[in-house]
Amino acid sequence: MKRFARISAVSVFSLTVGVGAALAASGPIKIGVQAPITGDYAGEGQGIENGVKLLANEQNAAGGLLGRKIDVVVCDDEGKPAQAAICARKLVNDGVIAVIGTYTSGAALAAAPIYSAANVIQTSDGTSDELTAKGWKTFFRNAPPNSAEAVFTAQYLVKAKHYKRIVVLSDHSSYATGLADSVDKAVKADGGNVVAKDYITAGTQDYSAVLTKLKSANPDVVYFSGYYTDGGLIRAQMEQLGMKAAFVGGDANQNAAFAKIAGPAAKGAIIINIPSPENLPYKEAKKFLADYVKAYGSAPPSIYTFTNADGFRAVIAAIQATKSTDTAKLIPWLHNMKGFQGVTGPFSWDAKGERIGSPMAAFEVQADGSYKTVYPM
Structure with missing residues (x-):
């Protein structure tokens, strides 16, 4: 994966509030992926990138959104807070309306205030309780805190x-x-x-x-x-x-x-x-898993490829429902979304961006590396 080019330092305070709402009504709809594409957690980041690109390609093949193509813009934050802040500034400057990521809580905490200032939607697997305690209306959590x-x-x-x-x-x-x-x-x-x-x-x-x-x-x-x-x-x-x-x-x-x-x-x-991919009974999960294996030759590295797919699919649903890429319209829709059928099951987001409707389980690792649910039975 090519690393993004060096960019000029940009203070979060210099970002124009409402950048997410200012996208022209023509040209591609840009959605970012911020994840650790390299580094210790590269497997997770690459799974997130692959999943989002798979869904974007499917949407584009079906005619795109509002008659426009989806462009996925990727930034490698290496799972590190300092790099996460750089990625957030870059993606905002690139004109994304939403960002799928980050994987680590530290990276999410560094990026979230930048996205909030620019009114850019962020869906993330960061589980730190701090993330939904800051009042960032642009932050939506993909997993339980x-x-x-x-x-x-x-x-x-x-x-x-x-x-x-x-x-x-x-x-x-x-x-x-x-x-x-x-x-x-x-x-x-x-x-x-x-x-x-x-x-x-x-x-x-x-x-x-x-x-x-x-x-x-x-x-x-x-x-x-x-x-x-x-x-x-x-x-x-x-x-x-x-x-x-x-x-x-x-x-x-x-x-x-x-x-x-x-x-x-x-x-x-x-x-x-939350339940692992092979234990998800939903038809959306089975289709996504089959499509992913067909496209990339192996199964996703973990459940987080699936939860980030849910974040992407929810953003797409918001654009379709509002017939708009204006984040001032998309953000309230996402906060009021009820029972959205994700690949990880039906879920909603509350006023704080907390995901509602995610059961948890205890899995035992088997000799072949697969998982068996042992609690609750």
Whole structure:
């Protein structure tokens, strides 16, 4: 994937409010994709890009939107906040009316105020509760927030599995620390016992020191709130150290690469997330999955290809319903959208941009890397 050319530094304050509404009524309709196309989470970013381009190509083949072609403009934010801000400024200057992305919460927090100032719609997988607490009317979340995931996780750990000695492990990212704190709080609220809480530096590769320390706490389970790139290594190294504790990972561990990184140790690991692609019963999901495999030769890397597809499809539905690309009309429509049939199931967005209607589940990783739902049954 070619990197975008160097651009001049542009202050967020110099962006013209209402850029998203100012697109001329002719020429292509520009929709951005902001994702980590390179870097640690490149697999996720490439899946997001591929999914959006697949849907845009289908729409264009059917005549486009309002008689106009859709142009997908991609910017690689590498999953990093500083690069995310650069991408947001670039995409606004490119004249996009909406942006699908970002993948990480840190990147989303850096980009969201820029999109808000320009009145450009943003749909994102960022799960930090901060994202919908800032009053950004342009922000729409594609997945449940950390607080909702934490409540479900606590139910699984404390009420379903009855673990007595729980360890919470996190990296230092906005997403992971927020989720870890929320899980810690929810577990204690359910009467659970967190015997230790610790942190890793993402990308370190060798986590034996912190795992050895945690092993001395004699945990029943290690809950990890970080990303699959580290989660797979942690699961493998737990087995190497002879740790008998179960492994439960937060939603960012739900990626095909987790099992590849963990190797045989992946079997039996539990991951908490919204239903995985192969477990979605909706005809929209089955069609999207089949079309994706036909176009790219393999299945999407995770559920987040699907959730971002939902973000794109909702924006398209808003344009069709309002017969407009004016974001002043599109944004209220999206906030009032009810029961939209997404590839991940029916959902709505509330006044804060929070997604409503996303059930969660606990999945057990199988020997072949696939997932089996184990809770709720």
